[in-house]
Amino acid sequence: MKPSLWFEETKLAADPRAWNIVVVLPTRDEAATTRSVIEELRVAFQENGLPEPVIVIADDSCDETRHMAAGMGVRVVNGEGKGLGFAMQKGLKAALTLNPDVVCSMDADGQSDPREIMKFLEPLARREADMVLGSRFLQPGLIQYRYRAINRLGTIILAGILRRVTGLPLTDSHGGLRAMRAEVVRHFDILGTHTYVQETIIDAHQKGFRIKEVPSVWRKRERGKSRVVGSIPKYIMYTLPILMIRSGMHVRWLYRLAFWIVVAAVVYFVVIFAEAGFSKERLYDRIPALLCIAMMGIIGIQIFTVGFLAEMLRLIKAKLDQVGHE
Numbered sequence: 405m406k407p408s409l410w411f412e413e414t415k416l417a418a419d420p421r422a423w424n425i426v427v428v429l430p431t432r433d434e435a436a437t438t439r440s441v442i443e444e445l446r447v448a449f450q451e452n453g454l455p456e457p458v459i460v461i462a463d464d465s466c467d468e469t470r471h472m473a474a475g476m477g478v479r480v481v482n483g484e485g486k487g488l489g490f491a492m493q494k495g496l497k498a499a500l501t502l503n504p505d506v507v508c509s510m511d512a513d514g515q516s517d518p519r520e521i522m523k524f525l526e527p528l529a530r531r532e533a534d535m536v537l538g539s540r541f542l543q544p545g546l547i548q549y550r551y552r553a554i555n556r557l558g559t560i561i562l563a564g565i566l567r568r569v570t571g572l573p574l575t576d577s578h579g580g581l582r583a584m585r586a587e588v589v590r591h592f593d594i595l596g597t598h599t600y601v602q603e604t605i606i607d608a609h610q611k612g613f614r615i616k617e618v619p620s621v622w623r624k625r626e627r628g629k630s631r632v633v634g635s636i637p638k639y640i641m642y643t644l645p646i647l648m649i650r651s652g653m654h655v656r657w658l659y660r661l662a663f664w665i666v667v668a669a670v671v672y673f674v675v676i677f678a679e680a681g682f683s684k685e686r687l688y689d690r691i692p693a694l695l696c697i698a699m700m701g702i703i704g705i706q707i708f709t710v711g712f713l714a715e716m717l718r719l720i721k722a723k724l725d726q727v728g729h730e
């Protein structure tokens with residue numbers, strides 16, 4: 405899809421040290437790592453001469469994560485236990501109320517290294533990009549632990565879908581750290597409640613924002629356990645429908661399915677007609693087959709209609725999103 409540049413561009417100061425930066429961390433039972441991640445983040449900003457970031461956690465924890473974070477002066481947004489995507493939507497919305505120039509997001513499990521922050525801010529400062537994503541695959545050796553083959557396969561599939569949908573040369577589907585101009589976040593329209601990572605990439609691209617990847621390390625998760633990508637099939641199952649809907653792939657697939665069912669019905673009819681020696685009378689002996697062909701035709705037409713309605717809903721949503729942002 406061709407990006408539509410209907411947002412109004414606001415200017416960023418050239419120097420990141422003049423920016424108000426808000427960092428949103430999604431957390432679910434990360435009491436073991438949250439303190440060190442927040443401290444590391446603050447130190448990283450200080451070491452780079454950046455003003456102290458405002459930190460927001462989008463929390464779905466049952467452990468003491470939120471109390472600990474609140475005690476460290478971090479804002480806490482309740483994710484309501486509806487999933488990472490939902491929590492991040494609320495966290496990002498809360499970040500926007502703080503009047504940021506740039507919003508960053510980072511996993512709270514310590515896998516991302518906040519000392520890389522300048523790498524993410526520089527492309528924004530140079531106005532080369534509006535959204536900067538971390539990639540673990542732009543250089544060798546960025547993943548600092550044994551990365552399971554099944555997880556690699558999952559990232560290959562998801563990054564492949566993202567490349568296909570956006571046409572961008574993306575190499576990773578979900579780095580742990582990213583930086584975005586506030587404008588990008590303000591224009592997000594996210595459907596998924598389970599994950600937001602890939603959908604926001606598609607959403608930003610469709611709105612004409614420029615996206616860039618930078619190489620970024622992926623450290624070992626020292627404490628707690630990975631949940632989002634803990635089960636790759638589950639992750640793909642949750643993510644794929646949203647990516648299909650956002651890209652319009654579901655409409656193409658429905659149209660194709662309808663087309664091939666109708667073709668199969670026609671071929672089946674020709675076969676039984678030939679078997680009947682092209683005699684209409686002898687076709688009456690093939691009532692079950694004729695009923696089957698009729699069913700295939702009806703199913704094909706119905707699937708086509710569903711595809712048509714889905715496309716209409718997609719266009720209406722795009723229009724509503726546009727009106728909502730104007």
Ligand SMILES: Nc1nc2c(ncn2[C@@H]2O[C@H](COP(=O)(O)OP(=O)(O)O)[C@@H](O)[C@H]2O)c(=O)[nH]1
Nearest residue numbers: 430431432462464488491511512630631632633
């Ligand atoms: N708010 C919220 N955060 C979550 C949820 N699931 C995972 N997270 C957080 O999202 C970040 C990435 O999760 P993780 O399981 O490490 O993802 P992975 O490394 O990609 O498998 C971590 O900071 C988690 O605490 C959730 O359901 N809600």
Ligand SMILES: [Mg+2]
Nearest residue numbers: 511513515630
């Ligand atoms: Mg993780």
